[in-house]
Amino acid sequence: MARKSRKANRRHPLATVVLIAIGLVVTGGGYALLSSTTTATADTNASSQETIDEGKKLFAANCATCHGMSLEGTDDGPSLIGVGAAAVNFQVGTGRMPMAMQGPQAMQKPPQFTDEQTAAMAAYVASISPGPAIPDEKYLQADGDATNGGELFRINCAMCHNVAGAGGALTEGKFAPELKGVLPTHIFEAMLTGPQNMPVFNDDNLTPEDKRDIITYLKYIENNPSPGGFELGSLGPVAEGLFVWIFGLGAVIALMVWLTAKSN
Amino acid sequence: MTSTIERADAHPEAPVPVRKSGGFTAAAANYIEDRTSISGVVKEFGRKIFPDHWSFMLGEVALYSFIVIILTGSFLTFFFQASMVETVYDGSFVPLKGVEMSSAMESTLHISFDLRGGLLIRQIHHWAALLFIAAIGLHMLRVFFTGAFRKPRELNWVIGFLLFVLAMAEGFTGYSLPDDLLSGNGLRIIDGLIKGLPFVGTWISFLLFGGEFPGTDIVGRFYTLHILLLPALVVAFIALHLVFVVVHKHTQFAGAGRTEKNVIGYPILPVYAAKAGGFFFLVFGVIALMAAFFTINPIWNYGPYDPSPVSAGTQPDWYIGFADGALRLIPPGWEFVWLDHTWSFNIIVPVVALLALLGAVAVYPFVEGWVTGDKREHHILDRPRNAPTRTAIGAAGVTFYAALWAAASSDIMATHFQLSIEGVIHVVQAWAVLGPFLAYFITKRVCIGLMKKDHEILLHGYESGRIVRLPGGEYIEVHEPVDEYERWKLLDYEVYQPIMLRPNAEGKITAGMRLRARMSNWFFEDRIAPPTREQLEAGHGHETHGEIEKGPGLV
Structure with a gap:
């Protein structure tokens, strides 16, 4: 009996899988399409009351447990008063929020909300109290002065993120992430709001033009791979040393064994 | 001919x-x-004969890498400007256009981006340098673990050790020449190390840099060392090293017909001349392939040296890594003020430890010679297991070095394995202190176990894996006797007895004699003597006796 009923229901699980797959493709594809362009629409910060209300609902359902119903913060999460739309867009847009678990620092993961939802939450948070806004498109084109950006990057960023943006270790399991493949909006917002352990580089410290130059530099080294060949993770001498011991010396020893084996 | x-x-x-x-x-x-x-x-x-074993070619790899380094290095000197005069970059690499830098950095960028084949040659030079020192290291380990440093080769070991140190110095001076951010940070660490020495530190630092760090002299000075003095010394010592190889003849592993008085192998002409010549091109080829496909030292990412920025993941090249790691392993709070001086034991301790490690490597042959009291020449190599204490000491040394080495990449391990950097450091600290002891005991026991196994094989043969049922219903595994050639390998070694403490001619026992007796006891207390002729014959007799007893039903 049980077997029969399972048979009768057989199509349903399959249908669910297909449905989920279609759903994923649609949202994923939609996200991919939108993500390159939508940061501009996020600028519709003129945010209608409707958007803010939508954001409020999302916030209450997904964020308030830690950040409090009115952004005041709890023992588990900081207050969000004054963090502005930029912080929300960065944290939620890169998947760091909502956090999967408490740890040394919030890990990046696939974003949990669509761009519209993220924008709605940003609008809601910004509506409670003013804070840094989502950056203007004109600073995000990676068309500034790469030389200036490179110098600023080496002076301000490289001690944590490494000269080539490969990332680096901080104390107690915290770390500065790799910067390859990060959207210009998110780079800008990170500098502006100082997420996790990062210091704030406000507009008096690094002007928006400076930030644009830094983005330009990062995009230049990302889009122009090393003329010297594979970069070995841009990790510097450790990766080079490992490579020469394992592959360089390994290849040479294989040749040595081959050369001496012939005589037998 | x-x-x-x-x-x-x-x-x-x-x-x-x-x-x-x-x-x-x-x-x-x-x-x-x-x-x-x-x-x-x-x-x-x-007519010089060389025995054939893959591990005998490691020194050759070092030599060939050095030749590649000289060839490519000469090319680089044609275009490199060893000067710290300030200039403004105006080459092809966009993100550095208009940046002020020294002409050392500018000319290195010129070689990398605007000189035909320049980057390839630079990368060959750097990869060859890494391979050069790695090959020297492995060559030294081979010589150590096979006991090839014993009389008459002790001095050649010391020459080889000097070559290793010179190679590190060559590497470090070369790494510092481009005057980029990474190498500048490395120099700053060296400057700190020097300044940490009590009384003389500051004076030496000012002498070396021609004033306050970084000054405008250091690149020029390192250049002279890098292309003139150090290579001359390396070439001279390599020549001496090879002369000694010819004078001493090459060592060989034990085997049928091989004695302390002969060398069995092939002559240089024509066999080894051809093989070694071909091998040079193979090594060159491997280096060239690495250089063609893999970036090394991308100075354009690092930018020109400026004392303020320090990049995350700043490390020296691998061969200086153990020194960097030693500094990272020292717990905080080891410096204090006394007699109006700051005593930086956080620097003095690692420096002393590193010098002690290197010193121990240099004098080991003499220590072992003194402990064994063996004045005979040795041309037959030991299998590492047959010298358990030496092998265990070597393993302990390797473990200690590896701990320091690993510590230099603590931050990379932390980020890539999602660990906390403090946790990594604490684990490596424990590894550096306890690891050598653990490695010593484990290695010694493993060696002795292997010797026992060999002993067993010599006496009773291999376990053939053939299970046979006897007429009585009993199952036995047939043991096959080891063949003649294998027997040579297993049998041809000697063990030392611990020295007996006896009064000398004056009837005294000195402290030195006591120490020596204690060391000798430590070295040779646990030993497995090779089976004697009688034991072997008895063992075989037993074997055949068993065969007979088992009867024809066996086969």
Whole structure:
């Protein structure tokens, strides 16, 4: 009996899988399409009351447990008063929020909300109290002065993120992430709001033009791979040393064994 | 060919038949021989015998890498400007256009981006340098673990050790030349190390840098060291090293017909000349492939040196890593003020530890020679297991070095394995202190276990894996006797007895004698002597006896 009923229901699980797959493709594809362009629409910060209300609902359902119903913060999460739309867009847009678990620092993961939802939450948070806004498109084109950006990057960023943006270790399991493949909006917002352990580089410290130059530099080294060949993770001498011991010396020893084996 | 030359020697008045038999080659050889008497040398070298084992070629790899380094280095000197004069970059690399930098950095960028083949040559030079020192390290380990440093080769070990140190110095000076951010940070660490030495530190630092760090002299000074003084020393010591190899003859592993008085293998001419010549190109090829496909030291990412920025993941090249790691392992709070001086034990301790490690490597052959009291020459190599204490000491040393080495990449391990950097450091600290002891005991026990196994095999043969049922129903596994050639390998070693503490001629026991006796006891307390002839015969007798007893049903 049980077997029969399972048979009768057989199509349903399959249908669910297909449905989920279609759903994923649609949202994923939609996200991919939108993500390159939508940061501009996020600028519709003129945010209608409707958007803010939508954001409020999302916030209450997904964020308030830690950040409090009115952004005041709890023992588990900081207050969000004054963090502005930029912080929300960065944290939620890169998947760091909502956090999967408490740890040394919030890990990046696939974003949990669509761009519209993220924008709605940003609008809601910004509506409670003013804070840094989502950056203007004109600073995000990676068309500034790469030389200036490179110098600023080496002076301000490289001690944590490494000269080539490969990332680096901080104390107690915290770390500065790799910067390859990060959207210009998110780079800008990170500098502006100082997420996790990062210091704030406000507009008096690094002007928006400076930030644009830094983005330009990062995009230049990302889009122009090393003329010297594979970069070995841009990790510097450790990766080079490992490579020469394992592959360089390994290849040479294989040749040595081959050369001496012939005589037998 | 040599025989032709000899005949020419024997009949200098009759060159005609020589020309007829050998044509141009013989005539040319004859011409040279008449003017240089080189045939003696050719005869001596050409007939030189080298035994065949893959691990005997590690030194060659170092030599060939060095040749590659000299070739590419010469090319680089044509274009490199060893000067710290400030200039503004105006080359092809966009993100550095308009940046002020030293002309050392500017010319290195020029070599990398605007000189045809420049980047390839630079990368060959750097990869070859890394391989050079790695090959030296592995070569030293081979020599150590096989006991090839014993009399008469102790001095050659010391020469090899000096080459290792010189190679590190070559590497470090070369790494510092481009005056980029990474190498500047490395220099700053060295500057800190020097300044941490009590009393003399600051004076030495100012002497080295020509004033306050970084100054404008250091690149020029390192350049002189890097291309003149150090290479000259390396070449001289390599020459001496090779002369000694020829004088001492090459060592060989035990085997049928191999004794302390012969060398079994192939002559240089023609076999090894061809093999080694071909091997040079293979090594060159491997280095060139690495350089063609893999970036090394991308100075354009690092930018020009500026004392304020320090990049995350700043490390020295691998061979200086152990020194960097030693600094990272020191717990905080080891400096204090005393007598109006800051005593930086956080620096003095690692410096002393590193010097002690290097010193121990340099003098080990003499220590072991003194402990064994063995004044005989040794040309047959030990299998590492047959010298358990030495092998265990080596393993302990390797473990300690590896801990320091790993510590230099603590931050990379932390980020890539999602660990906390403090946790990594604490684990490596424990590893550096306890690891050598653990490695010592484990290695020694493993060696002794392997010796016991060999002993067993010699006496009772291999376990053949063939299970046979006897008529009585009993199952046994048939043991096959080891073959003659294998037996040589297993049998040909000797064990030392611990020295007995006896009063000397004056009837005294000195402290030195006591120490030596204690060391000797430590070295040779646990030992497995090779089976004697009687034991072997008894063992085999037993074997055949068993065969007979088992009866024909066996086969």
